[in-house]
Amino acid sequence: MKTEDVRQHLTTPLTSPAYAPTIPRFTDREYLNVVYRTDPEALRAVVPEPLRIGEPLVRFEVMKMGDVSGYGPYTEAGQAIPVSFEGEHGEYLHAMYLDNFPATASGREVSAYPKVLGSPSLTVDAGALVGTLDHGSLRVATATMGYKHHELDLREARAQITVPTFMLKTIPGYDGLPRVQELVRTRITDVTVKEAWTGPARLQLFQHVLAPLADLPVLQIVSASHILTDLTLSGAEPVHDYLKGAAS
Template structure:
């Protein structure tokens, strides 16, 4: 392969890249969202400046991807933190665990999503919508919600999932120093809400040294939603450079 051909490739391995060169379209993406109140000091310890915190809230999410362009179906769980940046309200993605390696690799490399391997699931059990997350063989989160107890306004549901998203893009150099350190922004577009519901919910987080969701403890459930939607993720763009002089 000639030198000028190499730069045309997206990812390694060179002849069998870990993920495809696509902008993914999500069809039948199903959310279980539980917004809860946590400890303010715990949030301050993990939210990077210049992001700002108003209320000490966290959104725990489990998402079942019914079909994704280039990746197929998979499931994902994690925590997002409501924040403000330069006067704009959004969410900081704190942690994401999923069961699909191409989606994990592309999220980290092509974007800045804090994705690691995990075993999440979203299913209905005896009248409850259940979201769970295992790390290895250990349960680290269990969420339950009354299944479709109350219909939720589609516009309200769309507003919940389309707030701007902020993440950290960190890339080390071969000498161990940081080559890239950026705060980046993305958002969801082309949303079609196919159904949305609310109801009673509970959330348990269990301590694990490598999956520290419980470091943001549950103090009070604030709001709950179950949303079925189609959507597209926009590419990320940098908004703040931590290495700029």
């Protein structure tokens, strides 16, 4: 294979890429969001500068992807933290666990999503919307919300899921030091909110050394939402270079 041919390939392995070279379109993406108050010192320990924290809040989310171009259906769960950057309000994506390897690989390589493999689920059980996350055979999170108790304004639902998201992109060099270390920003586009609901909710987080969601403990439930939407994820753009000016 000639050099110019190699340069046309943007994924690995070279001849059998781990994910499709496409911008995924999400159809019937279903959210369970539970926003809770946590320990501010615990937040400060995990949110990187120059992001700033306001209220000590965390959004636990479970997302059931009805259909995704390039990947097919899958489910994802994680934590997002409200932050601001240079006056712009958004969320820092702290942790993401999903059951689809191509989506995991592309999220980390193409953008900077903090994705690892896990076993999340989103189901309805006896009048409750139930979101769970397992790591291996152990439960690490259980969220419950009253199923479609009260309609949520579609504009408010759209605002909840379209805030800018910030992520930390780190690529190690062969010397063991960071070769790339950037804060990047992305956002959701082409959004159609089909349904939106709110209601009472509860969230339990369980200690696990390899899935430390409980390091951001649940002190008080603030709000919950159940949203069904179609959307596209835009590409990531760097907004802060941690290595700029560092000694080589």
